[in-house]
Amino acid sequence: MAKIAVFGANGTVGTRIVDEALDRGHHVTAVVRDPSKYARSAPDLTVVTGDVLDPSSVASVAEGQDVVVSAVGGGDGKGHLAVIGPSAEALVEGLRMAGDAAPRLIAVGGAGSLRTPLGGLVWDAEGVPEDLLRTMHAHGDALDFYRTVDDVKWTNFSPSTSFAPGERTGTYRTALDDLVVDENGNSDISTEDYAVALIDEIENPRHIGERFTAGY
Template sequence: MAHIALIGASGNVGTRILKELSDRSHRVSAIARHPEKIQAWPGVVALKGDIGDEAALAALLAGHDAVISSVKFLDSDFDRLTGAVRAAGVKRFLVVGGAGSLEVAPGQRLVDQPDFPAQYKQEALQGAVFLDRLKAVDDLDWTFLSPSALFVPGERTGTFRVGTDQLLSTASGSSISFEDYAIAMADEIEHPRHSRRRFTVGY
């Protein structure tokens, strides 16, 4: 059983990760701007936190075995977020990533394709920058988990593929449910296989 801090615990993805961790009997500090929105599952403590206040966030993160960030990249400040993790003395840092930086062909990112949805492009580009900056970090044991192109609510099947930097797809497209993504994130916490690396999951 691990003691995990989850930033952005009330969001679509954060909620699924929180439920998965609770179901596996981990203790979770669920951090959000509106903690009243957080589900009262076993082992979960809801905390009010602002990712813009590095010192206050560090105080919330102290004493945990791992930190997960499930916050939109456009709402994040890389330096403040990683600075808070460092100041808290937590080494394990996992990030809910995006699909945009995955390759669809050698040297060709999904986000750079002409049919990439315009409404998601800035978030995807910021996620790519976040990943590039993480790659230069050597004092945190980080992991960046990218979903597939279609990332939506769905079933918890427990059946999916794991990849590295290439977009996973089938004849019917590229997708993963929030629920199965949460399984992959919890698995990585329990059995780390992607230290200082990005990986991806999809059907």
């Protein structure tokens, strides 16, 4: 079983990733700002203090891990703009400190830069709220940065356009840079099934050094 460190473990996405990993028997290190406020407990769960914006903190957390997951920077609040890009740079810098022993990185990305069936990008659609649009572009910039990195094993995982807590079905479809849509043109996935797909990628790596997405 893998040793997985999760930054943002107490967020909407992070909690699902932690739960899915623990349910499959992996050892999880939940990385949060205040461990006293983290309510989850399990035999294979360790809770530590960490700062995803501090490369030294990233390096410390990453020691002995197989995979580092970044589940920070979601939502559409302005505060996330101060995290998305800087965290990508700090994560890579921190993992570089470990050299050849560095664990793999999987970062939760955004859907904005995915191609739609009509050929445009999601963030080009009319009516996207301004705050959400800024968050989408921040994720896009972070992805552009990851694509310049060739000395850290990274994966960027974009969700569908509709992405919220719901049912865990255990089924999904994947693509690379194209939005996954159903026969009615809808693009959605629950945070629970997103976590399933992410842990599947950890257990059976198929997207090292690239972005992928998942949906129904």
